[in-house]
Amino acid sequence: MTEHSKNDHRILVLADGDNVAVIKATILAGECIRLRGHDVVVPQTLGLGHKLAVENIPAGRDIVKYGFPIGFAATDIPLGTHVHVHNLSSRYTQVEVME
Protein backbone atom coordinates (compact mmCIF):
# COMPACT_ATOMS: atom_id res chain seq x y z
CA MET A 1 0.00 0.00 0.00
CA THR A 2 1.34 3.41 -0.94
CA GLU A 3 0.28 6.41 1.04
CA HIS A 4 0.86 9.84 -0.48
CA SER A 5 1.77 12.49 2.05
CA LYS A 6 0.15 14.95 -0.35
CA ASN A 7 -3.17 13.26 0.43
CA ASP A 8 -5.66 13.61 3.27
CA HIS A 9 -4.97 11.00 5.98
CA ARG A 10 -8.45 9.51 5.47
CA ILE A 11 -7.71 8.28 1.98
CA LEU A 12 -5.62 5.34 0.87
CA VAL A 13 -4.03 4.77 -2.55
CA LEU A 14 -3.64 0.99 -2.69
CA ALA A 15 -1.04 0.62 -5.44
CA ASP A 16 1.26 2.69 -7.61
CA GLY A 17 -0.50 3.70 -10.79
CA ASP A 18 -3.96 3.77 -9.21
CA ASN A 19 -6.10 6.71 -10.31
CA VAL A 20 -8.59 6.27 -7.49
CA ALA A 21 -8.13 6.24 -3.71
CA VAL A 22 -10.20 4.45 -1.06
CA ILE A 23 -11.77 6.38 1.83
CA LYS A 24 -10.78 5.04 5.28
CA ALA A 25 -13.10 7.24 7.38
CA THR A 26 -16.12 9.40 6.56
CA ILE A 27 -15.54 12.67 4.71
CA LEU A 28 -18.42 15.13 5.16
CA ALA A 29 -20.08 17.10 2.37
CA GLY A 30 -18.36 20.45 1.86
CA GLU A 31 -15.07 19.42 3.43
CA CYS A 32 -11.95 20.61 1.70
CA ILE A 33 -9.38 17.83 1.46
CA ARG A 34 -5.85 17.49 0.14
CA LEU A 35 -5.49 15.28 -2.98
CA ARG A 36 -2.14 14.93 -4.77
CA GLY A 37 -1.21 18.34 -3.40
CA HIS A 38 -4.43 20.04 -4.56
CA ASP A 39 -7.21 21.34 -2.29
CA VAL A 40 -10.52 19.85 -3.41
CA VAL A 41 -14.01 20.39 -1.99
CA VAL A 42 -15.98 17.12 -1.67
CA PRO A 43 -19.61 17.90 -2.58
CA GLN A 44 -21.30 14.94 -0.87
CA THR A 45 -20.66 12.88 2.28
CA LEU A 46 -18.61 9.78 1.44
CA GLY A 47 -18.23 6.76 3.72
CA LEU A 48 -15.66 4.09 4.36
CA GLY A 49 -14.81 2.07 1.26
CA HIS A 50 -15.96 4.58 -1.34
CA LYS A 51 -13.57 5.90 -3.98
CA LEU A 52 -12.34 9.32 -5.10
CA ALA A 53 -10.52 10.19 -8.30
CA VAL A 54 -6.95 11.26 -7.49
CA GLU A 55 -6.42 12.66 -11.00
CA ASN A 56 -8.54 13.94 -13.86
CA ILE A 57 -9.77 10.82 -15.67
CA PRO A 58 -11.11 11.26 -19.23
CA ALA A 59 -14.14 9.24 -20.37
CA GLY A 60 -13.15 5.80 -21.65
CA ARG A 61 -9.94 5.47 -19.63
CA ASP A 62 -9.41 2.55 -17.26
CA ILE A 63 -10.16 3.11 -13.59
CA VAL A 64 -7.20 1.52 -11.78
CA LYS A 65 -7.34 0.16 -8.21
CA TYR A 66 -5.08 -2.48 -6.59
CA GLY A 67 -2.86 -1.78 -9.65
CA PHE A 68 -5.42 -3.37 -12.00
CA PRO A 69 -8.35 -2.02 -14.07
CA ILE A 70 -11.73 -2.33 -12.36
CA GLY A 71 -13.68 -0.90 -15.33
CA PHE A 72 -13.61 2.33 -17.33
CA ALA A 73 -14.75 5.93 -16.88
CA ALA A 74 -18.25 6.32 -18.34
CA THR A 75 -17.86 10.12 -18.28
CA ASP A 76 -15.03 12.58 -17.70
CA ILE A 77 -14.17 12.29 -14.00
CA PRO A 78 -12.43 15.35 -12.49
CA LEU A 79 -9.95 15.10 -9.59
CA GLY A 80 -11.78 14.64 -6.27
CA THR A 81 -14.98 13.25 -7.77
CA HIS A 82 -16.76 10.28 -6.17
CA VAL A 83 -16.13 7.30 -8.47
CA HIS A 84 -18.92 4.75 -8.32
CA VAL A 85 -21.66 3.03 -10.35
CA HIS A 86 -22.80 6.35 -11.89
CA ASN A 87 -19.51 7.07 -13.67
CA LEU A 88 -17.61 3.75 -13.63
CA SER A 89 -18.64 0.93 -16.00
CA SER A 90 -17.64 -2.72 -15.92
CA ARG A 91 -15.99 -4.29 -18.96
CA TYR A 92 -17.70 -7.54 -17.90
CA THR A 93 -21.15 -7.72 -16.29
CA GLN A 94 -23.24 -4.59 -15.93
CA VAL A 95 -24.25 -3.78 -12.36
CA GLU A 96 -27.96 -3.50 -11.61
CA VAL A 97 -28.57 -0.79 -9.06
CA MET A 98 -31.76 -1.88 -7.32
CA GLU A 99 -32.42 1.00 -4.96
Next chain:
Amino acid sequence: MTAMMAWPRKDGRKGIRNVVLVAYLVECAHHVCKQIARPFPDGDVQVVGFSGCFPSDYGQDMMAALCTHPNVGAVQLVSLGCENFKKGQLAEAIRASGRPVNVITIQDVGGTGAAIKAGRDWVQQTQSEIMALPKVEMEVSELVIGTICGGSDATSGITGNPAAGVAFDMLVQEGATCIFEETGELIGCEHVMADRAANADLRPAIIASVDKAAKYYAAMGYGSFSNGNATGGLSTIEEKSLGAYAKSGQSKIAGILRPAQTAPSGGLYLLDVVPDGPPKYGYPNINDTAEIIELISCGAHAVIFVTGRGSVVGSAISPVLKVCANPETYTRMSGDMDVNAGRVLEGGATLQDVGTEIVERLVSLGQGQKTASEDLGHAEFVLTYKSAAPKEPGCHPN
Protein backbone atom coordinates in the same frame (compact mmCIF):
# COMPACT_ATOMS: atom_id res chain seq x y z
CA MET B 1 2.06 -25.15 19.97
CA THR B 2 -0.36 -27.64 21.56
CA ALA B 3 -1.30 -30.43 19.18
CA MET B 4 -4.70 -30.62 17.56
CA MET B 5 -6.70 -33.69 18.56
CA ALA B 6 -9.03 -35.23 16.03
CA TRP B 7 -11.15 -38.29 15.25
CA PRO B 8 -9.41 -40.66 12.81
CA ARG B 9 -11.47 -41.95 9.86
CA LYS B 10 -11.07 -45.12 7.81
CA ASP B 11 -9.92 -43.21 4.69
CA GLY B 12 -6.99 -41.67 6.59
CA ARG B 13 -8.54 -38.26 7.03
CA LYS B 14 -9.20 -36.85 10.51
CA GLY B 15 -12.13 -34.85 11.82
CA ILE B 16 -11.96 -31.84 14.16
CA ARG B 17 -15.67 -32.37 14.87
CA ASN B 18 -17.65 -35.58 15.39
CA VAL B 19 -21.11 -34.58 14.23
CA VAL B 20 -24.13 -36.85 13.88
CA LEU B 21 -25.95 -35.81 10.70
CA VAL B 22 -29.70 -36.26 10.43
CA ALA B 23 -30.28 -36.11 6.68
CA TYR B 24 -33.57 -35.78 4.80
CA LEU B 25 -33.59 -37.26 1.30
CA VAL B 26 -36.54 -35.15 0.17
CA GLU B 27 -38.18 -32.05 1.69
CA CYS B 28 -41.09 -34.22 2.87
CA ALA B 29 -38.73 -35.79 5.46
CA HIS B 30 -37.29 -32.44 6.66
CA HIS B 31 -39.70 -31.92 9.55
CA VAL B 32 -39.06 -35.39 10.92
CA CYS B 33 -35.28 -34.67 10.81
CA LYS B 34 -35.73 -31.38 12.70
CA GLN B 35 -37.75 -33.16 15.34
CA ILE B 36 -35.21 -35.98 15.64
CA ALA B 37 -32.41 -33.44 16.21
CA ARG B 38 -34.36 -31.13 18.53
CA PRO B 39 -33.47 -32.65 21.93
CA PHE B 40 -29.74 -32.68 21.17
CA PRO B 41 -27.24 -29.80 21.50
CA ASP B 42 -26.93 -27.70 18.29
CA GLY B 43 -23.41 -28.61 17.30
CA ASP B 44 -23.55 -32.33 18.08
CA VAL B 45 -26.50 -33.32 15.92
CA GLN B 46 -27.16 -31.35 12.73
CA VAL B 47 -29.82 -31.45 10.03
CA VAL B 48 -28.79 -31.47 6.37
CA GLY B 49 -30.43 -32.87 3.27
CA PHE B 50 -31.56 -32.65 -0.33
CA SER B 51 -35.01 -31.17 -0.85
CA GLY B 52 -35.76 -32.18 -4.42
CA CYS B 53 -37.85 -35.19 -5.35
CA PHE B 54 -36.45 -35.53 -8.89
CA PRO B 55 -33.22 -37.50 -9.43
CA SER B 56 -29.96 -35.52 -9.18
CA ASP B 57 -26.45 -36.87 -9.74
CA TYR B 58 -25.10 -33.69 -8.19
CA GLY B 59 -27.34 -34.14 -5.14
CA GLN B 60 -26.17 -37.76 -4.77
CA ASP B 61 -22.48 -36.80 -5.14
CA MET B 62 -22.79 -33.94 -2.66
CA MET B 63 -24.69 -35.94 -0.06
CA ALA B 64 -22.15 -38.79 -0.32
CA ALA B 65 -19.23 -36.36 0.09
CA LEU B 66 -20.89 -34.57 3.01
CA CYS B 67 -22.03 -37.72 4.84
CA THR B 68 -18.48 -39.12 4.64
CA HIS B 69 -16.82 -35.80 5.55
CA PRO B 70 -14.09 -36.17 8.19
CA ASN B 71 -16.04 -34.01 10.66
CA VAL B 72 -19.01 -36.42 10.48
CA GLY B 73 -19.13 -39.38 12.87
CA ALA B 74 -22.47 -41.02 12.04
CA VAL B 75 -25.50 -40.45 9.81
CA GLN B 76 -29.23 -40.93 10.31
CA LEU B 77 -30.88 -40.92 6.87
CA VAL B 78 -34.59 -40.13 6.71
CA SER B 79 -36.60 -40.97 3.61
CA LEU B 80 -40.30 -40.41 3.01
CA GLY B 81 -40.30 -43.52 0.86
CA CYS B 82 -41.49 -42.47 -2.61
CA GLU B 83 -38.77 -39.91 -3.54
CA ASN B 84 -36.21 -40.62 -6.27
CA PHE B 85 -33.10 -40.26 -4.10
CA LYS B 86 -30.96 -43.42 -4.20
CA LYS B 87 -30.86 -43.94 -0.45
CA GLY B 88 -29.47 -47.47 -0.62
CA GLN B 89 -26.48 -46.24 -2.61
CA LEU B 90 -25.86 -43.40 -0.14
CA ALA B 91 -26.24 -45.66 2.89
CA GLU B 92 -23.75 -48.11 1.37
CA ALA B 93 -21.19 -45.34 0.76
CA ILE B 94 -21.52 -44.22 4.39
CA ARG B 95 -21.26 -47.82 5.69
CA ALA B 96 -18.18 -48.44 3.51
CA SER B 97 -16.56 -45.33 5.05
CA GLY B 98 -16.71 -47.03 8.46
CA ARG B 99 -19.44 -44.80 9.90
CA PRO B 100 -22.59 -45.96 11.66
CA VAL B 101 -25.61 -45.29 9.43
CA ASN B 102 -29.31 -45.88 9.91
CA VAL B 103 -32.09 -45.48 7.34
CA ILE B 104 -35.62 -44.64 8.43
CA THR B 105 -38.37 -44.66 5.81
CA ILE B 106 -41.33 -42.73 7.19
CA GLN B 107 -43.92 -44.58 5.12
CA ASP B 108 -42.58 -47.95 6.33
CA VAL B 109 -42.19 -47.23 10.05
CA GLY B 110 -45.72 -45.89 10.48
CA GLY B 111 -45.55 -42.15 9.96
CA THR B 112 -44.15 -39.03 11.60
CA GLY B 113 -44.39 -40.02 15.27
CA ALA B 114 -42.84 -43.43 14.84
CA ALA B 115 -40.06 -42.06 12.60
CA ILE B 116 -39.14 -39.36 15.13
CA LYS B 117 -39.01 -41.86 17.99
CA ALA B 118 -36.90 -44.35 16.03
CA GLY B 119 -34.54 -41.58 14.91
CA ARG B 120 -34.04 -40.10 18.37
CA ASP B 121 -33.36 -43.51 19.87
CA TRP B 122 -30.74 -44.31 17.25
CA VAL B 123 -29.08 -40.88 17.42
CA GLN B 124 -28.90 -40.95 21.23
CA GLN B 125 -27.34 -44.41 21.28
CA THR B 126 -24.96 -43.76 18.38
CA GLN B 127 -23.86 -40.36 19.58
CA SER B 128 -22.70 -41.68 22.93
CA GLU B 129 -20.84 -44.48 21.12
CA ILE B 130 -18.98 -42.24 18.68
CA MET B 131 -18.09 -39.63 21.31
CA ALA B 132 -16.40 -42.40 23.33
CA LEU B 133 -14.03 -43.18 20.43
CA PRO B 134 -10.40 -42.13 21.04
CA LYS B 135 -8.92 -39.05 19.35
CA VAL B 136 -5.46 -38.86 17.80
CA GLU B 137 -3.02 -36.02 17.18
CA MET B 138 -3.49 -34.04 13.99
CA GLU B 139 -0.85 -31.97 12.16
CA VAL B 140 -1.49 -28.62 10.47
CA SER B 141 -0.46 -30.31 7.19
CA GLU B 142 -3.55 -32.53 7.49
CA LEU B 143 -5.93 -29.56 7.57
CA VAL B 144 -8.15 -28.66 4.64
CA ILE B 145 -9.31 -25.03 4.86
CA GLY B 146 -11.72 -23.21 2.58
CA THR B 147 -12.21 -19.49 2.19
CA ILE B 148 -15.14 -17.39 1.07
CA CYS B 149 -16.14 -13.77 1.35
CA GLY B 150 -19.71 -12.65 1.69
CA GLY B 151 -21.54 -9.50 2.59
CA SER B 152 -18.52 -7.81 1.00
CA ASP B 153 -17.79 -4.11 1.01
CA ALA B 154 -14.71 -2.20 -0.05
CA THR B 155 -12.93 -3.01 3.23
CA SER B 156 -13.10 -6.76 2.44
CA GLY B 157 -10.50 -6.31 -0.28
CA ILE B 158 -8.25 -4.07 1.82
CA THR B 159 -8.10 -5.85 5.19
CA GLY B 160 -9.97 -9.17 5.57
CA ASN B 161 -9.23 -10.80 2.22
CA PRO B 162 -5.50 -9.97 2.09
CA ALA B 163 -5.24 -11.17 5.73
CA ALA B 164 -6.96 -14.44 4.75
CA GLY B 165 -4.41 -14.61 1.90
CA VAL B 166 -1.57 -14.28 4.42
CA ALA B 167 -3.15 -17.12 6.45
CA PHE B 168 -3.44 -19.26 3.30
CA ASP B 169 0.23 -18.69 2.43
CA MET B 170 1.24 -19.75 5.96
CA LEU B 171 -0.96 -22.86 5.79
CA VAL B 172 0.24 -23.88 2.30
CA GLN B 173 3.81 -23.45 3.54
CA GLU B 174 3.01 -25.97 6.30
CA GLY B 175 1.67 -28.45 3.74
CA ALA B 176 -2.04 -27.89 4.38
CA THR B 177 -4.69 -27.89 1.64
CA CYS B 178 -6.34 -24.52 0.98
CA ILE B 179 -9.32 -24.00 -1.30
CA PHE B 180 -10.59 -20.70 -2.67
CA GLU B 181 -13.56 -20.13 -4.92
CA GLU B 182 -15.73 -19.00 -6.72
CA THR B 183 -15.01 -18.25 -10.29
CA GLY B 184 -18.01 -15.92 -10.69
CA GLU B 185 -16.32 -13.62 -8.19
CA LEU B 186 -12.95 -13.79 -9.92
CA ILE B 187 -14.18 -12.25 -13.18
CA GLY B 188 -11.55 -9.75 -14.25
CA CYS B 189 -8.65 -11.49 -12.42
CA GLU B 190 -8.33 -14.51 -14.70
CA HIS B 191 -5.08 -13.44 -16.38
CA VAL B 192 -3.35 -12.37 -13.16
CA MET B 193 -4.50 -15.64 -11.60
CA ALA B 194 -3.37 -17.79 -14.55
CA ASP B 195 0.19 -16.51 -14.02
CA ARG B 196 0.18 -18.39 -10.71
CA ALA B 197 -0.61 -21.79 -12.25
CA ALA B 198 1.77 -24.49 -11.00
CA ASN B 199 2.00 -26.00 -14.49
CA ALA B 200 1.39 -25.08 -18.12
CA ASP B 201 -1.79 -27.19 -18.53
CA LEU B 202 -3.48 -25.43 -15.68
CA ARG B 203 -3.02 -21.94 -17.10
CA PRO B 204 -5.65 -22.11 -19.87
CA ALA B 205 -7.93 -24.14 -17.58
CA ILE B 206 -7.97 -21.27 -15.04
CA ILE B 207 -8.84 -18.71 -17.73
CA ALA B 208 -11.50 -21.05 -19.17
CA SER B 209 -13.11 -21.57 -15.76
CA VAL B 210 -13.56 -17.82 -15.27
CA ASP B 211 -14.77 -17.30 -18.86
CA LYS B 212 -17.36 -20.01 -18.26
CA ALA B 213 -18.51 -18.22 -15.10
CA ALA B 214 -18.78 -14.86 -16.88
CA LYS B 215 -20.93 -16.41 -19.62
CA TYR B 216 -23.07 -18.28 -17.11
CA TYR B 217 -23.78 -15.18 -15.04
CA ALA B 218 -24.43 -13.11 -18.16
CA ALA B 219 -27.06 -15.68 -19.18
CA MET B 220 -28.62 -15.45 -15.72
CA GLY B 221 -28.98 -11.68 -16.16
CA TYR B 222 -27.25 -10.70 -12.94
CA GLY B 223 -23.66 -10.98 -11.89
CA SER B 224 -22.46 -11.89 -8.45
CA PHE B 225 -22.94 -8.36 -7.27
CA SER B 226 -25.51 -7.31 -4.69
CA ASN B 227 -26.99 -4.00 -3.76
CA GLY B 228 -25.11 -4.08 -0.45
CA ASN B 229 -21.84 -4.32 -2.37
CA ALA B 230 -22.60 -1.01 -4.10
CA THR B 231 -23.74 0.71 -0.88
CA GLY B 232 -20.43 -0.37 0.62
CA GLY B 233 -18.51 1.41 -2.13
CA LEU B 234 -17.87 -1.36 -4.65
CA SER B 235 -18.73 -0.30 -8.21
CA THR B 236 -17.99 -3.21 -10.57
CA ILE B 237 -17.57 -6.98 -10.58
CA GLU B 238 -13.88 -6.50 -11.48
CA GLU B 239 -13.37 -4.36 -8.37
CA LYS B 240 -15.16 -6.88 -6.17
CA SER B 241 -13.22 -9.70 -7.83
CA LEU B 242 -9.78 -8.18 -7.24
CA GLY B 243 -10.69 -7.75 -3.59
CA ALA B 244 -12.00 -11.31 -3.40
CA TYR B 245 -8.97 -12.66 -5.24
CA ALA B 246 -6.70 -11.38 -2.45
CA LYS B 247 -8.01 -14.25 -0.26
CA SER B 248 -5.98 -16.72 -2.30
CA GLY B 249 -2.64 -15.29 -1.13
CA GLN B 250 0.52 -15.61 -3.21
CA SER B 251 1.08 -19.38 -3.44
CA LYS B 252 1.16 -21.26 -6.73
CA ILE B 253 -2.22 -22.71 -7.74
CA ALA B 254 -1.82 -26.51 -7.67
CA GLY B 255 -5.08 -27.47 -9.36
CA ILE B 256 -8.79 -26.94 -9.94
CA LEU B 257 -11.34 -28.83 -7.86
CA ARG B 258 -15.02 -29.41 -8.55
CA PRO B 259 -17.71 -29.76 -5.88
CA ALA B 260 -17.57 -33.06 -3.94
CA GLN B 261 -13.96 -33.72 -5.01
CA THR B 262 -11.05 -33.87 -2.59
CA ALA B 263 -7.59 -32.52 -3.34
CA PRO B 264 -4.96 -35.17 -4.14
CA SER B 265 -2.35 -33.52 -1.89
CA GLY B 266 -1.59 -30.32 0.01
CA GLY B 267 -1.40 -26.95 -1.74
CA LEU B 268 -3.67 -24.20 -3.01
CA TYR B 269 -6.69 -25.15 -5.14
CA LEU B 270 -9.33 -23.19 -7.02
CA LEU B 271 -12.84 -24.57 -6.59
CA ASP B 272 -14.74 -24.22 -9.86
CA VAL B 273 -18.38 -24.07 -8.79
CA VAL B 274 -19.90 -23.28 -12.19
CA PRO B 275 -21.29 -26.35 -14.00
CA ASP B 276 -20.11 -27.20 -17.53
CA GLY B 277 -22.47 -26.92 -20.46
CA PRO B 278 -25.35 -24.52 -21.04
CA PRO B 279 -26.91 -22.83 -17.98
CA LYS B 280 -29.38 -25.16 -16.27
CA TYR B 281 -31.22 -25.02 -12.91
CA GLY B 282 -30.46 -21.30 -12.37
CA TYR B 283 -27.64 -19.64 -10.45
CA PRO B 284 -24.58 -21.77 -9.77
CA ASN B 285 -24.77 -20.93 -6.06
CA ILE B 286 -27.83 -19.18 -4.71
CA ASN B 287 -26.16 -17.73 -1.60
CA ASP B 288 -23.05 -17.82 0.60
CA THR B 289 -24.18 -21.00 2.34
CA ALA B 290 -24.29 -22.90 -0.97
CA GLU B 291 -20.64 -21.92 -1.50
CA ILE B 292 -19.65 -22.89 2.05
CA ILE B 293 -21.32 -26.28 1.65
CA GLU B 294 -19.42 -26.90 -1.62
CA LEU B 295 -16.11 -26.02 0.10
CA ILE B 296 -17.03 -28.48 2.85
CA SER B 297 -17.93 -31.11 0.22
CA CYS B 298 -14.26 -30.90 -0.85
CA GLY B 299 -13.25 -31.90 2.67
CA ALA B 300 -12.78 -28.48 4.31
CA HIS B 301 -12.44 -28.94 8.08
CA ALA B 302 -13.17 -25.25 8.57
CA VAL B 303 -13.97 -22.23 6.41
CA ILE B 304 -12.57 -18.71 6.73
CA PHE B 305 -15.44 -16.30 6.00
CA VAL B 306 -14.40 -12.69 5.38
CA THR B 307 -17.22 -10.17 5.70
CA GLY B 308 -17.38 -6.39 5.50
CA ARG B 309 -21.10 -5.66 5.72
CA GLY B 310 -21.52 -8.26 8.46
CA SER B 311 -22.64 -11.79 7.65
CA VAL B 312 -23.80 -13.92 10.58
CA VAL B 313 -23.91 -17.40 9.03
CA GLY B 314 -22.12 -20.50 10.25
CA SER B 315 -22.53 -23.94 8.71
CA ALA B 316 -23.47 -27.51 9.31
CA ILE B 317 -20.54 -29.98 9.44
CA SER B 318 -17.57 -27.58 9.62
CA PRO B 319 -16.94 -24.46 11.71
CA VAL B 320 -16.98 -21.08 9.96
CA LEU B 321 -14.40 -18.59 11.26
CA LYS B 322 -15.71 -15.08 10.77
CA VAL B 323 -13.10 -12.44 9.84
CA CYS B 324 -14.59 -8.94 9.94
CA ALA B 325 -12.95 -6.56 7.49
CA ASN B 326 -14.79 -3.40 8.46
CA PRO B 327 -14.00 -1.81 11.85
CA GLU B 328 -17.41 -0.08 11.99
CA THR B 329 -19.19 -3.41 11.41
CA TYR B 330 -17.00 -5.09 14.00
CA THR B 331 -18.03 -2.55 16.63
CA ARG B 332 -21.69 -3.10 15.79
CA MET B 333 -21.64 -6.93 15.49
CA SER B 334 -18.63 -8.15 17.48
CA GLY B 335 -20.63 -11.04 18.99
CA ASP B 336 -20.80 -12.66 15.56
CA MET B 337 -17.14 -12.15 14.69
CA ASP B 338 -14.01 -14.17 15.48
CA VAL B 339 -11.26 -11.94 14.11
CA ASN B 340 -11.17 -8.15 13.78
CA ALA B 341 -9.23 -7.50 10.57
CA GLY B 342 -10.56 -3.93 10.41
CA ARG B 343 -7.98 -2.85 12.97
CA VAL B 344 -5.51 -2.82 10.06
CA LEU B 345 -7.33 0.33 8.84
CA GLU B 346 -7.04 1.96 12.24
CA GLY B 347 -3.32 1.25 12.38
CA GLY B 348 -3.66 -1.28 15.23
CA ALA B 349 -2.27 -4.27 13.37
CA THR B 350 -0.60 -5.36 10.14
CA LEU B 351 -2.02 -7.84 7.61
CA GLN B 352 0.68 -10.25 8.82
CA ASP B 353 -0.62 -9.95 12.42
CA VAL B 354 -4.18 -10.67 11.36
CA GLY B 355 -3.13 -13.55 9.08
CA THR B 356 -1.21 -15.13 11.96
CA GLU B 357 -4.22 -14.71 14.23
CA ILE B 358 -6.44 -16.45 11.65
CA VAL B 359 -4.08 -19.45 11.52
CA GLU B 360 -3.93 -19.62 15.33
CA ARG B 361 -7.71 -19.50 15.58
CA LEU B 362 -8.07 -22.27 12.96
CA VAL B 363 -5.62 -24.49 14.84
CA SER B 364 -7.49 -23.76 18.09
CA LEU B 365 -10.63 -25.24 16.48
CA GLY B 366 -8.79 -28.57 16.59
CA GLN B 367 -7.99 -28.01 20.27
CA GLY B 368 -11.54 -27.74 21.54
CA GLN B 369 -12.26 -24.07 20.80
CA LYS B 370 -15.42 -23.03 18.97
CA THR B 371 -16.23 -20.20 16.58
CA ALA B 372 -18.70 -17.40 17.39
CA SER B 373 -21.21 -18.84 14.92
CA GLU B 374 -20.95 -22.29 16.55
CA ASP B 375 -21.52 -20.76 19.99
CA LEU B 376 -24.56 -18.93 18.61
CA GLY B 377 -26.01 -22.18 17.24
CA HIS B 378 -25.62 -21.38 13.54
CA ALA B 379 -25.63 -24.53 11.40
CA GLU B 380 -26.92 -23.30 8.02
CA PHE B 381 -27.26 -25.70 5.15
CA VAL B 382 -28.53 -25.46 1.55
CA LEU B 383 -28.25 -27.84 -1.39
CA THR B 384 -30.03 -27.26 -4.69
CA TYR B 385 -30.10 -28.79 -8.16
CA LYS B 386 -27.00 -28.39 -10.30
CA SER B 387 -25.39 -30.28 -13.17
CA ALA B 388 -22.91 -32.78 -11.73
CA ALA B 389 -19.21 -32.17 -12.25
CA PRO B 390 -17.35 -34.61 -14.50
CA LYS B 391 -15.74 -37.41 -12.49
CA GLU B 392 -12.26 -36.77 -13.91
CA PRO B 393 -11.54 -33.06 -14.13
CA GLY B 394 -7.99 -33.62 -15.38
CA CYS B 395 -6.67 -30.49 -13.74
CA HIS B 396 -4.66 -32.05 -10.97
CA PRO B 397 -0.94 -32.14 -11.74
CA ASN B 398 -0.56 -35.20 -9.49
